[in-house]
Amino acid sequence: MARPTDVEALRDELKTVGERGLITRGLGRSYGDPAQNAGGTVLDLTDWDTILDVDTAAPNVRVQAGISLDRLLRALLPLGLWLPVVPGTRQVTVGGAIAADVHGKNHHVDGSFGNHVSEFDILLASGDIVTAAPDGDNAELFWATVGGMGLTGVVLEATIQLKEVETSYFVVDTDRTANLSQMLTALETGDDDYTYSVAWFDTATTGDSLGRGVIMRGNTASREALDPDQRRAALEFAAPQRGRVPFELPVGLVNRFSAKAFNALWYAKSPRHRTDEIQDITQFFHPLDIVGDWNRVYGPKGFCQYQFVVPFGEEAAFTTIVETIAQSDHVSSLNVLKRFGPGNRAPLSFPISGWTLAVDLPVRAGLDALLNHLDQLVLAAGGRIYLAKDSRISAATFAQMYPRLDEFRASRARFDPTHTFRSDLSRRLDL
Numbered sequence: 001m002a003r004p005t006d007v008e009a010l011r012d013e014l015k016t017v018g019e020r021g022l023i024t025r026g027l028g029r030s031y032g033d034p035a036q037n038a039g040g041t042v043l044d045l046t047d048w049d050t051i052l053d054v055d056t057a058a059p060n061v062r063v064q065a066g067i068s069l070d071r072l073l074r075a076l077l078p079l080g081l082w083l084p085v086v087p088g089t090r091q092v093t094v095g096g097a098i099a100a101d102v103h104g105k106n107h108h109v110d111g112s113f114g115n116h117v118s119e120f121d122i123l124l125a126s127g128d129i130v131t132a133a134p135d136g137d138n139a140e141l142f143w144a145t146v147g148g149m150g151l152t153g154v155v156l157e158a159t160i161q162l163k164e165v166e167t168s169y170f171v172v173d174t175d176r177t178a179n180l181s182q183m184l185t186a187l188e189t190g191d192d193d194y195t196y197s198v199a200w201f202d203t204a205t206t207g208d209s210l211g212r213g214v215i216m217r218g219n220t221a222s223r224e225a226l227d228p229d230q231r232r233a234a235l236e237f238a239a240p241q242r243g244r245v246p247f248e249l250p251v252g253l254v255n256r257f258s259a260k261a262f263n264a265l266w267y268a269k270s271p272r273h274r275t276d277e278i279q280d281i282t283q284f285f286h287p288l289d290i291v292g293d294w295n296r297v298y299g300p301k302g303f304c305q306y307q308f309v310v311p312f313g314e315e316a317a318f319t320t321i322v323e324t325i326a327q328s329d330h331v332s333s334l335n336v337l338k339r340f341g342p343g344n345r346a347p348l349s350f351p352i353s354g355w356t357l358a359v360d361l362p363v364r365a366g367l368d369a370l371l372n373h374l375d376q377l378v379l380a381a382g383g384r385i386y387l388a389k390d391s392r393i394s395a396a397t398f399a400q401m402y403p404r405l406d407e408f409r410a411s412r413a414r415f416d417p418t419h420t421f422r423s424d425l426s427r428r429l430d431l
Contacts, residue, residue, distance in 0.1 A: 003044045010154060011127045014420060017041060021422030024150045026093035027068060030100065031305050032391030033424035034149045040422060043154065046093065051075055052157065059162040060118060065095030065155040074237045082165045084116040086285055095155045100388035101147035101349040105196040108341040112351050114146030115344050120158035125420035129156065144411035147349035149387055151412055151421045151431060165220050167234040170196065170284045172218035174274045180211025180322055184315055187215060187339055195219050199337040202263040203359060206326045214270040218284060226278060237281065259331035306371055307358035309340055309351065310383035317381035318355050321374060325359060328370050332359035347404035350386045368392065395430045
């Protein structure tokens with residue numbers, strides 16, 4: 001691990017790189033191996049976390065790429081500004097958000113993170129620093145870097161377009177649905193009324209109740225929507241953390257029985273229909289951040305988060321995938337369903353128009369066989385898996401899921417012909 005402190009130190013790392021190459025690492029929240037580089041160099045740039053400029057009129061912000069979204073949001077909110085795309089955790093860096101082209105609950109309206117980057121400066125393998133933007137001479141480099149998993153160079157600084165907000169709260173409507181078909185219909189017909197939309201559903205119940213769940217949709221709250229107490233701190237960053245899981249448990253608490261019980265309890269306690277509830281950032285965006293190190297409840301074997309997307313029109317295939325999970329011996333308690341809007345111009349960006357589902361499956365015997373089977377169902381439906389959460393798909397299956405892979409490879413060969421930037425993921429998937 002190297003922690004270069006300036007550009008010249010970064011260039012020295014490039015000059016002395018070994019056969020296994022180097023890769024940049026942010027806060028390590030990827031679920032797989034994109035920031036791992038066995039036998040090679042990993043660059044930790046989390047000290048590169050300065051806010052360089054905020055233009056409140058544009059509005060946009062210029063930052064070093066190692067800054068976390070958490071720190072950036074805490075600085076922007078008092079100014080009435082908000083990031084256009086916020087993923088399921090704030091503990092990722094801007095550089096990581098570009099490399100994975102992360103998405104949030106508003107993809108159906110605003111697209112992914114790369115859609116809102118005006119430009120960035122990137123250090124190439126040659127040692128040159130290039131400014132790239134979505135259009136113009138370096139557009140190819142820009143889009144190969146968005147979703148490119150750090151394999152085109154080291155993003156140093158970026159300019160991000162911002163949203164203006166009156167408060168740090170959200171007005172949220174909640175609806176409970178009886179099965180998967182009812183849920184898909186409700187999301188398809190009602191999402192356009194909301195900027196943010198997400199659904200949880202039960203993956204443990206089969207039969208007529210397969211996919212019963214809860215839809216939560218919201219918009220940013222105006223000052224007038226808040227009560228007097230909330231109005232006095234309308235732009236406060238409310239992100240309380242109520243305890244931590246103190247150590248990795250010797251045996252995971254999440255198993256088939258506890259997951260089934262959690263699914264049933266969560267569904268039963270959710271309101272059938274509730275409107276205009278005011279929620280803060282953590283309640284609506286990051287409920288898992290309330291408990292620190294929550295992932296430790298899975299025990300030493302951990303879990304695999306499997307996220308895929310299938311195009312609209314493939315609802316039958318989507319239902320088959322959910323049935324396959326429900327009928328297996330593997331149960332997930334954290335199941336997140338969203339609708340994606342159109343994808344962007346990045347060859348390796350994950351989102352396409354369609355349905356995306358993420359499930360957390362504890363690691364146990366037989367899981368790999370189940371996931372290999374799911375891969376084939378996703379592929380047959382014209383879908384794909386999310387690189388930022390993958391750790392086990394084969395190169396052949398991945399290549400079929402991403403038809404523009406050769407376009408990315410050609411860009412990588414142009415900007416890094418000796419493959420200075422490498423990772424365990426790039427070797428595993430022959431990127």
